[in-house]
Amino acid sequence: MTIHTISETQHTIDRLFDLQQAHAVKLRKSPATARINLLKRLLEWIMTHQEDIRKAIHADFKKPYTEIDISEIFVVTSEINHTIKHLSSWMKPKKVPTPLTMLGSTSYVHYEPKGVCLIISPWNYPFNLALGPLVSALAAGNTAIIKPSEMTPHTSALLRRLVAEVFDEQVVAVVEGEVEAAQLLLQKPFDHIFFTGSPAVGKIIMRAAAEHLSSVTLELGGKSxxxxxxxxxxxxxxxxxxxxxxxxxxxxxxxxxxxxxxxxxxxxxxxxxxxxxxxxxxxxxxxxxxxxxxxxxxxxxxxxxxxxxxxxxxxxxxxxxxxxxxxxxxxxxxxxxxxxxxxxxxxxxxxxxxxxxxxxxxxxxxxxxxxxxxxxxxxxxxxxxxxxxxxxxxxxxxxxxxxxxxxxxxxxxxxxxxxxGVNNSGIGKAHGYYGFLAFSNEKAVMKQRIGLTASKPLYPPYGAVAKKVVESLLKWF
The missing domain is CATH 3.40.309.10 (Aldehyde Dehydrogenase; Chain A, domain 2)
Structure with a gap:
């Protein structure tokens, strides 16, 4: 449905955000198979609608079909295939070494989805730069709202159609519109915001994210x-x-x-x-x-x-x-x-x-x-x-x-x-494993034994034993 007024846009955003926020909780435990299923459905739609994709992008700025295949379609399909191949491995908790000072405990990094994500994509590669981040968001187990550029209306309409035909809106949705739509979206407490665009607009995104302490990935530009x-x-x-x-x-x-x-x-x-x-x-x-x-x-x-x-x-x-x-x-x-x-x-x-x-x-x-x-x-x-x-x-x-x-x-x-990028050219990384990390919370998990532990000698009251242990720690560790 095309949105015409600010009030309609606000209502749509409120509804979609609430819907996805409720669903994001359920996705925290989603297995690799469920996430891969979503990616396979996305891949299938792309492969069966290549001509539609070419026509939409060409209508926006007469981009040659072969160039569209290389820089828009292939980039996304290769990202999906790479993610499908490696996702199970990426999702596995990663055990980390245990130092002598933590003897008896075990520790690992657990990857959990951040939650509800916002993807604001640009006009220059309107298909690639909207769906590339979406692949990473889905791989990490998140929901996502995509705000495509109003400067490429044919591709934005195609993205809206793609998302409606492939996903339930509680998982992925598209919000079209002018700058006002982006401003309304940025008022929501998203768990992560992925923005691709100019450094000037990146600063606006970062300021808005700061209001909710939302994490950001900013893919900006500069003079390369x-x-x-x-x-x-x-x-x-x-x-x-x-x-x-x-x-x-x-x-x-x-x-x-x-x-x-x-x-x-x-x-x-x-x-x-x-x-x-x-x-x-x-x-x-x-x-x-x-x-x-x-x-x-x-x-x-x-x-x-x-x-x-x-x-x-x-x-x-x-x-x-x-x-x-x-x-x-x-x-x-x-x-x-x-x-x-x-x-x-x-x-x-x-x-x-x-x-x-x-x-x-x-x-x-x-x-x-x-x-x-x-x-x-x-x-x-x-x-x-x-x-x-x-x-x-x-x-x-x-x-x-x-x-x-x-x-x-x-x-x-x-x-x-x-x-x-780095500093003026961006914050955070994308693609493959690094995109998966961008949309994941790397939760530190430690499992301690019951009974005597390496840290118990340091509990109060601080006597001679505690003092000797601390001296040893300072000297040897």
Missing amino acids: PAVIDQRVDFKDAASKLVWGKFVNCGQTCIAPDYVLVHASAKKELIDALKSTIEVMYNPAGKGVQASPDYARIVNTKHLNRLSSMLQDAVDKGAVIESGGVIDVAENYFEPTIISGVTEEMELMQEEIFGPILPIMEYQALDEAVDYINKHPKPLALYSFSKSDDFNKQVIAHTSSGGAVANDCVLHFLQTELPFG
């Missing part, structure tokens, strides 16, 4: 750099940078936001980038705009923001090396390479989130590292070199949510790795 050595395979690096930057028309939180290249390699890298754009997006020579493999900007507002950033850079002396063509009627923004950028330009002050790739140069690696470290910690960092030493230095001397040597973006697809 790519550092290029002069000892590099230019053709290989360019192909990876072009794909990582311009997939989804640059609207990717882990896309390389800007390039730091050694001054001696700048021209060769730019030439390689330009030729690679032609190979990938203009193989027939009819122009990138005619390519069926290049997505569009999500809406006119975002297009205008990008256009303004590009114009600001040009006005302040930057040079467009390639691209720069914009067609407002189509929300088309050509893949753009720009050099001569400075920190005063808007392009270098905020995350671009679009198909503009600024090129900066450095003379010594320390310059590049210092530049990165002077700015907020990015969600991702990429280093390209034939020298392992170079890549190790870049990664070791900078801080980022994730890092990749000689590629970019692909770490998001590695289900065995934690995904997330």
Whole structure:
């Protein structure tokens, strides 16, 4: 049912939250088989409705079908399959060693669901970034309310349909709406909130969560750099940078936001980038705009923001090396390479989130590292070199949510790795086992023997024996 008024939204949220809060208690003891069943039902729906998924996402911003399969559908199905395979093992209580001071006791970590969870998903990967966290929430035994982005209405409607057909609303529900719907949801005392979006909105989410002491996972963004050595395979690096930057028309939180290249390699890298754009997006020579493999900007507002950033850079002396063509009627923004950028330009002050790739140069690696470290910690960092030493230095001397040597973006697809940011680029980790942990309370459980224990000599009254025991503890433990 589509919600039209604030009062209807409030009523729906109140009802769903109460329903899920009551049901969450029952799910605390749900076995792996029950949770896997839910995941299998979700997987089956996705596999049998792939065409519907493609049509919905394409309707929102003309994303190519193959790109949808790779970056939206496959990401979710691989997450589900990985979770199904390992969930029983993840759920088992983990026994921990017993120190001599606790002799006679046993201890373990018990994983229990946090309870009722809120997932606020973004518009740039509207299917993937709504259902990926849901997989982890269900695996951990929680209920969840999903608030999809109003900027991708076709995909939001599809998510609402999916959830209604696969789940009982006491387990999973979708609440659609504008910003007001999100604000009403944030007034509820959720046990965990998983948000994907900008650092600015992440701060709003965190403030709202603080009112109820709700735990949060914040998947944010930032300016993810790519550092290029002069000892590099230019053709290989360019192909990876072009794909990582311009997939989804640059609207990717882990896309390389800007390039730091050694001054001696700048021209060769730019030439390689330009030729690679032609190979990938203009193989027939009819122009990138005619390519069926290049997505569009999500809406006119975002297009205008990008256009303004590009114009600001040009006005302040930057040079467009390639691209720069914009067609407002189509929300088309050509893949753009720009050099001569400075920190005063808007392009270098905020995350671009679009198909503009600024090129900066450095003379010594320390310059590049210092530049990165002077700015907020990015969600991702990429280093390209034939020298392992170079890549190790870049990664070791900078801080980022994730890092990749000689590629970019692909770490998001590695289900065995934690995904997330640090400080400005995010809090908490997601995917696979790390997503399961994010939605779980790691309860410490200790079992003590009956009768004499290692701690009883320390009970009052504190006599000579207690004093000697304490002296031994301080000296030896």
